[in-house]
Amino acid sequence: VRNITIKDVAKTAGVSTATISRVLNENGYVSEDVRQHVLQTVKELNYLPNAVARSLKQERTRGIGMIIPDMTNPYFMKVIRTLQRQLLEEKYHLLYMETESNSSKEAEALQFLLSMRVEGIILAGAGGNQDLLKRITNSGTPVVLLDRNIPGFSADLVMEDNHTPVQEAMDYLIRKYGNEIAVINGPLNISTAKERSEAVLDTIKHSHAIIKEEWICEGDFSRDSGRSACHQIMASSNPPLGVFSANNEMTFGFYLGLKDLNIPLENIEVVSFGDLDFSPLIQAKLAVVQQKPESIGEASAQLMLERLNNVKMQVQKRIFIPELVH
Amino acid sequence: VRNITIKDVAKTAGVSTATISRVLNENGYVSEDVRQHVLQTVKELNYLPNAVARSLKQERTRGIGMIIPDMTNPYFMKVIRTLQRQLLEEKYHLLYMETESNSSKEAEALQFLLSMRVEGIILAGAGGNQDLLKRITNSGTPVVLLDRNIPGFSADLVMEDNHTPVQEAMDYLIRKYGNEIAVINGPLNISTAKERSEAVLDTIKHSHAIIKEEWICEGDFSRDSGRSACHQIMASSNPPLGVFSANNEMTFGFYLGLKDLNIPLENIEVVSFGDLDFSPLIQAKLAVVQQKPESIGEASAQLMLERLNNVKMQVQKRIFIPELVH
DNA sequence: TTGTAAGCGTTATCAA
DNA sequence: TTGATAACGCTTACAA
Numbered sequence: 001v002r003n004i005t006i007k008d009v010a011k012t013a014g015v016s017t018a019t020i021s022r023v024l025n026e027n028g029y030v031s032e033d034v035r036q037h038v039l040q041t042v043k044e045l046n047y048l049p050n051a052v053a054r055s056l057k058q059e060r061t062r063g064i065g066m067i068i069p070d071m072t073n074p075y076f077m078k079v080i081r082t083l084q085r086q087l088l089e090e091k092y093h094l095l096y097m098e099t100e101s102n103s104s105k106e107a108e109a110l111q112f113l114l115s116m117r118v119e120g121i122i123l124a125g126a127g128g129n130q131d132l133l134k135r136i137t138n139s140g141t142p143v144v145l146l147d148r149n150i151p152g153f154s155a156d157l158v159m160e161d162n163h164t165p166v167q168e169a170m171d172y173l174i175r176k177y178g179n180e181i182a183v184i185n186g187p188l189n190i191s192t193a194k195e196r197s198e199a200v201l202d203t204i205k206h207s208h209a210i211i212k213e214e215w216i217c218e219g220d221f222s223r224d225s226g227r228s229a230c231h232q233i234m235a236s237s238n239p240p241l242g243v244f245s246a247n248n249e250m251t252f253g254f255y256l257g258l259k260d261l262n263i264p265l266e267n268i269e270v271v272s273f274g275d276l277d278f279s280p281l282i283q284a285k286l287a288v289v290q291q292k293p294e295s296i297g298e299a300s301a302q303l304m305l306e307r308l309n310n311v312k313m314q315v316q317k318r319i320f321i322p323e324l325v326h
Numbered sequence: 327v328r329n330i331t332i333k334d335v336a337k338t339a340g341v342s343t344a345t346i347s348r349v350l351n352e353n354g355y356v357s358e359d360v361r362q363h364v365l366q367t368v369k370e371l372n373y374l375p376n377a378v379a380r381s382l383k384q385e386r387t388r389g390i391g392m393i394i395p396d397m398t399n400p401y402f403m404k405v406i407r408t409l410q411r412q413l414l415e416e417k418y419h420l421l422y423m424e425t426e427s428n429s430s431k432e433a434e435a436l437q438f439l440l441s442m443r444v445e446g447i448i449l450a451g452a453g454g455n456q457d458l459l460k461r462i463t464n465s466g467t468p469v470v471l472l473d474r475n476i477p478g479f480s481a482d483l484v485m486e487d488n489h490t491p492v493q494e495a496m497d498y499l500i501r502k503y504g505n506e507i508a509v510i511n512g513p514l515n516i517s518t519a520k521e522r523s524e525a526v527l528d529t530i531k532h533s534h535a536i537i538k539e540e541w542i543c544e545g546d547f548s549r550d551s552g553r554s555a556c557h558q559i560m561a562s563s564n565p566p567l568g569v570f571s572a573n574n575e576m577t578f579g580f581y582l583g584l585k586d587l588n589i590p591l592e593n594i595e596v597v598s599f600g601d602l603d604f605s606p607l608i609q610a611k612l613a614v615v616q617q618k619p620e621s622i623g624e625a626s627a628q629l630m631l632e633r634l635n636n637v638k639m640q641v642q643k644r645i646f647i648p649e650l651v652h
Numbered sequence: 653t654t655g656t657a658a659g660c661g662t663t664a665t666c667a668a
Numbered sequence: 669t670t671g672a673t674a675a676c677g678c679t680t681a682c683a684a
């Protein structure tokens with residue numbers, strides 16, 4: 001079943017395709033009579049312009065690519081929701097790709113988006129594709145980095161300050177529990193995790209605390225890795241009294257781990273970078289670094305829109321400082 | 327900065343565009359020498375075929391539209407994750423649109439997807455667009471309904487049985503607490519919510535229980551509405567002992583409501599259609615109808631793929647029966 | 653105010 | 669085994 005084309009409309013309306021186009025795009029002169037008649041026929045035939053053809057001709061797709069590690073992480077979904085709404089208002093649409101923080105999947109995703117001729121890419125990156133990314137920006141497709149910086153690749157960036165709140169968090173834990181604390185880092189190849197980890201180490205160093213090596217774990221930002229870390233940390237006969245977890249999902253996993261081990265959640269105080277939606281419902285000593293996914297989403301959308309309108313704009317960095325909340 | 331086209335490649339490789347196309351699509355004869363040389367130039371020039379042009383020429387986009395009410399509901403995200411992976415394996419990609427269960431946003435989303443010339447649409451629908459949907463299927467774009475049926479519109483359907491587990495749930499509550507139970511329904515214009523509500527009423531009728539009118543609420547499947555329902559239900563001086571909640575988010579909201587009111591979560595037994603990821607972590611009497619988002623996702627992907635390969639296939643229904651777990 | 657026609661980047665038919 | 673070229677559906681100079 002063939003789709004209705006602009007030619008069909010032109011034929012039944014008894015005018016040229018140019019006129020149809022002018023009416024629908026509201027550019028160029030066209031008499032009111034003809035306009036009404038065209039609109040009428042368009043409705044009768046249920047004509048929907050072919051966006052593929054339009055994109056080819058105009059050499060613009062109004063598509064923006066979005067690459068994230070994990071679609072089920074509520075943090076990213078909140079980011080995306082506002083992001084998408086903002087872009088939709090300006091008639092842009094999003095194409096999502098998921099990478100599971102895997103560099104080669106990220107490369108595939110990037111190539112796919114380029115072949116789709118998206119006009120910009122918003123990337124919460126796994127890293128490892130610096131060369132490709134440079135080619136992309138050089139060839140004129142703007143990239144906005146979201147949540148994660150990529151060393152060796154300079155681009156617009158929207159992220160959260162990972163130092164300040166982590167230092168505050170660690171200060172708090174050390175002051176309260178001395179050496180009896182543990183740390184669950186994220187995957188250190190990701191900037192966000194690395195920065196948080198550096199802030200952790202800095203604070204430990206300055207405070208002259210001495211933390212057991214086996215109490216400093218490296219997870220991968222996943223729920224499962226937080227759970228394993230918990231098992232490792234709490235295995236000890238006298239376990240730590242406080243723990244810093246570098247993201248929401250690992251914190252979630254840590255609590256699941258406590259449950260596995262039949263340890264009451266409030267036995268250990270947790271400071272988590274990133275909130276858990278259900279934190280009011282659990283009986284736990286939990287302080288969180290409160291992220292602002294909506295702000296991140298909005299800022300990245302704005303930044304992308306600005307960049308699309310002004311290719312030559314200087315590189316922009318938007319850094320949000322999340323607060324530690326008890 | 328203009329993109330490299332197939333003409334550029336043809337020119338520098340010293341062959342015709344047809345040959346380039348034949349090499350890249352691996353169809354038609356082409357000598358090994360030429361093949362190697364073309365591949366080489368493609369790599370050197372970093373040529374990426376323009377998917378827009380290809381789609382226009384081939385009259386197929388390999389795009390599948392996906393319409394869901396809420397991107398932040400973990401249930402849908404789990405559905406989508408498997409769905410997307412399955413489709414990606416067959417070289418299809420997904421375009422998401424969010425409707426907030428709003429019919430006119432749904433209509434817009436449908437039109438947008440059609441203008442993008444997606445090859446199929448997977449719809450968790452708000453209803454109210456039957457005529458449009460009929461036009462869509464009649465014109466040859468298959469629609470697979472997901473999670474929610476749409477009365478007056480016949481199409482492939484993947485959903486969960488909403489009667490059996492709800493009857494079981496209500497039976498359980500009534501047997502245990504008699505008339506001292508409350509119900510939080512979803513928005514009754516949505517099939518899923520309506521069916522669950524019908525099953526609730528059926529069971530009440532058969533058991534001759536008498537439930538206070540103000541203890542039967544209608545929410546909108548959102549967290550906030552569950553919270554309000556809680557306030558309404560628990561306002562009473564002697565509140566009910568059990569409650570059935572028609573979806574995960576409202577259950578979440580209900581618990582937040584209890585917290586608002588300073589009522590211990592375990593004071594009231596909840597049976598929820600749809601699990602909460604964090605249910606092991608809270609101190610509550612919670613039984614859940616365990617949905618299988620991954621199965622739903624997989625089944626819809628499979629069904630869509632079958633339909634794309636066999637337009638004339640009979641209408642298919644895939645109904646999963648979720649289990650009540652204590 | 654309207655129409656004609658070129659061209660966007662591919663693929664596929666046909667001829668060589 | 670390869671190349672020339674029409675066509676996909678639209679927009680937009682340019683002409684009328």
